[in-house]
Amino acid sequence: MRRLIFIIMAIAVCWFAEECARAAELQVPANAVAGQPLTITVSGGGTLYLIGPGQVIKREVKSGSVEIKGEELRGAGRWIATAGGQSQVFWVKPGKPENLSFLARPSRVPVARPNVMSGVAFVFDKYNNLVIDPTPVNFNLSVGGTGSARTVTSHEGVAWTNSSSAAKAGAANFVASAGGAEVKRVVQQVAADPCRLTMRVAGRTADRIIVETEPVRDCSGNPVPDGTIVTFIQTDKTGKSTVDSRIKKGIAHAELPASDNATITVAAGVVLGNELHVGGR
Amino acid sequence: MGRLLAVIFAGLTVFLIVVGTVHGSSTAPASTPDGAVQSMFANAKSHDWQGAYSYVANAGSVNLDSFIRDLTGRNGSLRTYSQLDSADTRVLHEAENEATVRTQLKYATAVGAWYDVKDLKVVKDEGTWKVQWPAEKEVNVPPQVIPVTYLRWDIVWRGAGDDWGAQNVENPNCRILSMNAVERDGGITIMGEVENEDTVPAFITVGAVLTDQSGKDVAEESSFDKISHVLLPKEITPYRIDFPGLKKSDVKSVRMTHNWMLVPASADPVIGVLHQQIQKDLTGRTVLTGELLNESGQTVNIPHVLATFYDNSGKVIWVADAYSDHALLPQTPQPFSVALRDDLAANVHSYRVTVNHYSLNRSE
Numbered sequence: 001m002r003r004l005i006f007i008i009m010a011i012a013v014c015w016f017a018e019e020c021a022r023a024a025e026l027q028v029p030a031n032a033v034a035g036q037p038l039t040i041t042v043s044g045g046g047t048l049y050l051i052g053p054g055q056v057i058k059r060e061v062k063s064g065s066v067e068i069k070g071e072e073l074r075g076a077g078r079w080i081a082t083a084g085g086q087s088q089v090f091w092v093k094p095g096k097p098e099n100l101s102f103l104a105r106p107s108r109v110p111v112a113r114p115n116v117m118s119g120v121a122f123v124f125d126k127y128n129n130l131v132i133d134p135t136p137v138n139f140n141l142s143v144g145g146t147g148s149a150r151t152v153t154s155h156e157g158v159a160w161t162n163s164s165s166a167a168k169a170g171a172a173n174f175v176a177s178a179g180g181a182e183v184k185r186v187v188q189q190v191a192a193d194p195c196r197l198t199m200r201v202a203g204r205t206a207d208r209i210i211v212e213t214e215p216v217r218d219c220s221g222n223p224v225p226d227g228t229i230v231t232f233i234q235t236d237k238t239g240k241s242t243v244d245s246r247i248k249k250g251i252a253h254a255e256l257p258a259s260d261n262a263t264i265t266v267a268a269g270v271v272l273g274n275e276l277h278v279g280g281r
Numbered sequence: 282m283g284r285l286l287a288v289i290f291a292g293l294t295v296f297l298i299v300v301g302t303v304h305g306s307s308t309a310p311a312s313t314p315d316g317a318v319q320s321m322f323a324n325a326k327s328h329d330w331q332g333a334y335s336y337v338a339n340a341g342s343v344n345l346d347s348f349i350r351d352l353t354g355r356n357g358s359l360r361t362y363s364q365l366d367s368a369d370t371r372v373l374h375e376a377e378n379e380a381t382v383r384t385q386l387k388y389a390t391a392v393g394a395w396y397d398v399k400d401l402k403v404v405k406d407e408g409t410w411k412v413q414w415p416a417e418k419e420v421n422v423p424p425q426v427i428p429v430t431y432l433r434w435d436i437v438w439r440g441a442g443d444d445w446g447a448q449n450v451e452n453p454n455c456r457i458l459s460m461n462a463v464e465r466d467g468g469i470t471i472m473g474e475v476e477n478e479d480t481v482p483a484f485i486t487v488g489a490v491l492t493d494q495s496g497k498d499v500a501e502e503s504s505f506d507k508i509s510h511v512l513l514p515k516e517i518t519p520y521r522i523d524f525p526g527l528k529k530s531d532v533k534s535v536r537m538t539h540n541w542m543l544v545p546a547s548a549d550p551v552i553g554v555l556h557q558q559i560q561k562d563l564t565g566r567t568v569l570t571g572e573l574l575n576e577s578g579q580t581v582n583i584p585h586v587l588a589t590f591y592d593n594s595g596k597v598i599w600v601a602d603a604y605s606d607h608a609l610l611p612q613t614p615q616p617f618s619v620a621l622r623d624d625l626a627a628n629v630h631s632y633r634v635t636v637n638h639y640s641l642n643r644s645e
Binding site for chain 1 (some may be wrong): 332383430432434435442444446447449450451476478480481482513514515516517519548549551552553554556557558571574576632633634635638
């Protein structure tokens, strides 16, 4: 009986020793990087499984090292290697910055407004893993050949900036770049409200007075976009006449009824322009 | 028994078909002035144009075709989408051989009831009364070329294949400039103005939610046609939202709701509103009248006039609208009239008129 117990204990110890020995057979790297080759050492044959974020790699192995190609190791994060009943956890870091997602808001801003534009860049590696190591991101805003640049270091994979709109209207190129990646967005900088709205009598016919504005510009000198409504109001003894004209090619134009004594005013939105008296005594 | 019932039902069916098909047309000579007017419009209502035309006294100067067009409309106008509903008559003056009959016509249209008041001259001709039909002068725009610098906005939205960070085109910035809540005619009316402050066209909707003393929503409405839904850059529109059957005392607060959307739009046509005046109409009501002038080269089929009335502090005190039942031909003035509440007329210090337009050959 004593001998039987001794034999059983010996088997159990050997079994435990074998398991301990096998655990040492699976060796994973301490600093794996997504997109870079990876070597795993496996003693003894079997099937090696690498289970990572959204990805599983399977290899039939004999004893020795197994190399995983860089393009196979795409997902950064927590991986599990398992072979011959053993498993090891290892971490894969994102690769170097190669992609950017860039959110520029808004797509349309009035000129000369402080801190009105925002740009947020998310830094990713080749396989779209968020690069959480601090990475310098360059933001460049230019319109009509002039512009400004700023470098911001990303925090947890995100870098952001605010910017004022330029005094000049036009399509501004808002560019974010990091590593080899560059993304361009277009922010339309549009004229602000009209400034110094002035009109004149441009002509007369038998039954009409033709009035038109000078080129309508904002206070920075930018032409107000075509299509903007300009209201002409004529008041005389027959009542009030109004025309909601649209700016076309920079000026607004209206035909009002002929009158021998009328006052004409002009407005765009809540901005008032000059006043004219036509006819009169 | 079964066969008898079948015969009875077949006979009844034939009888009902005959009754439904045959219109009650009457062209009997009219013995009274208002009888002539009533008979003429009764025939017109049942589309018996020949019967209606038989009551026209000045048939020599008004042909049947133009008479029909006077009643059914021209150029795709609102009148062409309407049906005469009723004609109420009142004799204003009657002599031996002539009379004046005030006729209020009510049309059912696609945008609700539409009223027209005519003072018709009726004459006695060989013992019967007939109507001197006031033929509308048909306007013929002379052949010409009207140069128009055509301006419209088209939009390219972000596509399904774009990077998720690619920005879409932003909706326009609009602003509610004012809001005034009043209690009138046993209901609450909320009105004010909205401006498109952006440089792109906007499609806007404005609504309001009323909450009671306990904070519970009691009513929600939006402005349907007391607003111009498409606003070009820097354009201002009035809005009016009616809550019938509610009292101000039942309401603790008003929460305005709105939606501004970027839409493709055209900057044309330009419609001038000329000779605007507040005056009394034939029935003694206070109305804002004037003329619409289509300064573009394309026919506007259904003009819709919106009038905003302000008090001496510049506050919006009423918003009214009216459809015109005549199309706006290019360069041709067309009168319009918008009713103003008589109780508000004395408080009106200024007003502003804008025009919505609906054209058959253009989508926006």
